[in-house]
Amino acid sequence: MFKAKVLIKRRPSILDPQGKAVEKGAFHLGLTNIKDTRIGKYIEFTVDTTDRESAEKEVNEYCNKLLANPIMEDYEFTLENAK
């Protein structure tokens, strides 16, 4: 069994209105050095197989077809052995 940790980031070319609004909050907190806030997603799950290659294949398919929208998002993931 593997533990998958997926990070989904919005492509740099895509506007992130949420990140911009949150950054306004930083300004109001007096945190004037905070710049370029971008908000993504972190998703974790387990993959019930002992074969790393097939686990990677399944995670890629999950990311490409559902978790991320490849038109506007990039993803990366790690797979750790889990008991």
Next chain:
Amino acid sequence: MKSKFGVVVFPGSNCDHDAYYSLKKIMKADVTFLWHKDRDLQDSKVIILPGGFAYGDYLRCGAIARFSPIMNSVIEFANKGGIVFGICNGFQVLLEAGLLPGVMIRNKSLQFAGKDIYVSVKNKNTIFTKEINTDQPLKIPVAHGEGNYFADDDTLKSLQDNNQIVFQYSSKDGKFGDEFNPNGSILDIAGIINKNGNVLGMMPHPERVCDPVLRNTDGQMIFGSILSSVN
């Protein structure tokens, strides 16, 4: 025999009854609901993907609805040339399903936009717009938090080259500008059609402006166009 409209009901759809009511009671069309777990389109000639918050808009708007069993049939139907009309959340589902190009992101203002707006009709030579008998922009309400349409430059160029931009946000008298665009969508896009001309997605809600009791019937021109195309 009248051609039948099928209104898909996802868990979280909330404009399905508005679409049903406007088609049945106002447009006098034959309509049926299609449950998202079914696969049978029940001989519908036109499929409506209604507004709402299918699957709670979890992950991304339309991302999970796109995998409902009925969507396999809808995608197959669309690819064979069947008429599919996605309104608001339905437009988002069409984007996630890949039946229309581009993506929808959060409104630029981050606020939910719920108000009457105007759209200029940029292409009247479609199944969905051919009966629009005015040169004035249509007044139709929007109600969405994620209607900020975005696509890359190549996609936008292709949309323009093929006349696929059908509706653009504008002023009452057809002027364009940020102040008339409720969500920041690129090129003021409010609705687009696919290359084959049988799949339309739009953010504004024409089904909410059909009944004369509401004193605005601009939506009738869109549904009337579809009806005259299929009957």
